[in-house]
Amino acid sequence: KQEVTQIPAALSVPEGENLVLNCSFTDSAIYNLQWFRQDPGKGLTSLLLIQSSQREQTSGRLNASLDKSSGRSTLYIAASQPGDSATYLCAVRWETSGSRLTFGEGTQLTVNP
Amino acid sequence: AAGVIQSPRHLIKEKRETATLKCYPIPRHDTVYWYQQGPGQDPQFLISFYEKMQSDKGSIPDRFSAQQFSDYHSELNMSSLELGDSALYFCASSHRQGRGETQYFGPGTRLLVL
Numbered sequence: 604k605q606e607v608t609q610i611p612a613a614l615s616v617p618e619g620e621n622l623v624l625n626c627s628f629t630d631s632a633i634y635n636l637q638w639f640r641q642d643p644g645k646g647l648t649s650l651l652l653i654q655s656s657q658r659e660q661t662s663g664r665l666n667a668s669l670d671k672s673s674g675r676s677t678l679y680i681a682a683s684q685p686g687d688s689a690t691y692l693c694a695v696r697w698e699t700s701g702s703r704l705t706f707g708e709g710t711q712l713t714v715n716p
Numbered sequence: 717a718a719g720v721i722q723s724p725r726h727l728i729k730e731k732r733e734t735a736t737l738k739c740y741p742i743p744r745h746d747t748v749y750w751y752q753q754g755p756g757q758d759p760q761f762l763i764s765f766y767e768k769m770q771s772d773k774g775s776i777p778d779r780f781s782a783q784q785f786s787d788y789h790s791e792l793n794m795s796s797l798e799l800g801d802s803a804l805y806f807c808a809s810s811h812r813q814g815r816g817e818t819q820y821f822g823p824g825t826r827l828l829v830l
Binding site for chain 2 (some may be wrong): 648701
């Protein structure tokens with residue numbers, strides 16, 4: 604079964620800290636992987652997309668990496684700010700599952716001033 | 717930049733009633749997706765359309781139906797509503813372009829069934 608897991612479920616850090624969010628997936632035959640941010644009760648904002656042939660993508664203070672062989676992706680956030688507080692979701696599109704995204708349950712991040 | 721538009725943003729219905737959710741994709745996007753996010757859960761794929769044809773189907777109840785129209789907007793029709801249908805319903809759109817295809821999500825419609 605194709606599943607996505609995110610650990611930890613919640614993370615609290617002081618402002619300014621660099622942090623890593625983890626995403627693991629059960630089938631390495633992925634098509635691409637997206638990281639999203641969701642604020643409480645709000646929509647999903649796409650942060651980064653990594654294609655299956657790529658190892659990492661960067662946008663500002665965010666860096667996402669992909670290791671298909673180990674079934675893992677990480678989202679690195681540099682110099683965290685209180686405004687980064689949100690739930691971060693990892694979503695995988697697999698080669699064999701059409702164009703649908705399968706989401707992890709997310710990591711709820713709190714950055715304390 | 718234009719984003720995905722969903723209407724209504726909030727909807728309250730009684731059990732056994734019907735509801736219609738609308739989605740207007742980003743201009744020139746050819747694919748629309750519907751996802752359901754229950755309280756405290758991750759989004760679950762319901763159905764998708766490419767160039768007005770159903771392209772994929774997930775865990776969508778038989779009570780639900782959807783279509784994509786000639787102007788590419790999409791509607792999700794929900795009948796015989798149940799309490800468990802209360803959720804946030806997202807529409808997403810994309811332009812088919814291989815592995816770089818990003819799905820962009822709308823703000824969602826929050827449906828409450830009483």
